[in-house]
């Protein structure tokens with residue numbers, strides 16, 4: 606029934622064996638830089654590649670500061686701590702996201718509030734956010750946004766740019782600004798994506814990226830925190846490196862810190878991958894164009910970049926008619942050696958978050974039943 610989809614994908618990749626969802630590509634200076642890092646003996650968290658990788662990301666994204674971390678999840682955990690999220694806080698986010706977004710909130714012992722996404726962006730809905738804040742919160746004398754239901758402070762909001770497609774981040778930031786809520790952008794998937802000409806991750810107080818093996822560039826495992834705030838940047842560096850106070854020979858730590866720093870080995874891969882990022886984005890977008898053309902006559906909707914944005918098309922997706930059709934599509938493609946995956950189960954349906962406060966989630970529920978990710982590796 607979906608034979609034409611299998612044929613199209615096999616033809617694009619010129620292979621008939623198993624086709625994964627998103628494979629990394631290493632064809633530049635990865636081995637050279639990795640060897641240099643090994644030869645230098647600086648293999649852990651200090652070394653020239655860590656600094657170079659941070660500078661490259663900051664320049665590319667247009668943020669003043671970038672701090673490399675062990676992965677995107679640790680970047681998100683620290684980002685939330687930077688804006689003051691603690692055990693007394695609540696954090697608004699979307700239920701349609703990868704588990705790391707919600708986990709990072711829990712690592713701070715804070716509680717998530719799940720609000721709906723937009724169908725066109727797959728990201729947090731600015732309209733639903735505005736409605737929720739208007740109906741459910743007030744600003745106290747200290748200027749904090751208080752949730753009427755729980756009397757807790759809503760400290761932060763974490764919108765996510767799903768599959769690399771930017772959400773309406775400028776509206777979200779402006780709404781949050783008026784309620785004194787800090788925006789932490791989960792841009793784990795959106796390196797190379799722009800909203801109204803500005804790079805994702807650079808709108809909020811803090812943004813984060815992931816360089817996991819399946820992302821548009823990879824360091825094996827890795828993450829990055831970006832911000833324009835010098836104090837937050839200094840603090841990010843401090844608490845990701847065990848909160849060690851500089852001293853010529855003594856070990857002094859002034860708070861509970863984390864060992865979340867990226868290694869020089871990983872960063873060496875990151876520098877090499879960054880040298881080809883523009884090419885990777887171009888190729889991802891070319892693949893998306895081919896899919897767009899192919900799917901236009903079929904009863905599947907190919908997900909395209911939202912209005913006002915330029916997406917990196919990191920992970921391609923289609924929307925099927927209903928959950929039965931989705932399941933048939935998933936089974937057929939996976940049975941025939943083409944890896945496809947359903948979108949994430951909504952966070953509020955998972956055991957750990959089943960008691961979380963939620964808004965009306967009709968769009969997220971609709972998408973959860975229908976969205977499937979399809980082959981997104983590039984061919985060079």
Ligand SMILES: Cc1ncc(COP(=O)(O)O)c(C=O)c1O
Nearest residue numbers: 676677678703705793815816817
């Ligand atoms: C939306 C989102 N947030 C956070 C992460 C966490 O990144 P990492 O896997 O590098 O910890 C990922 C990806 O893996 C992600 O897709």
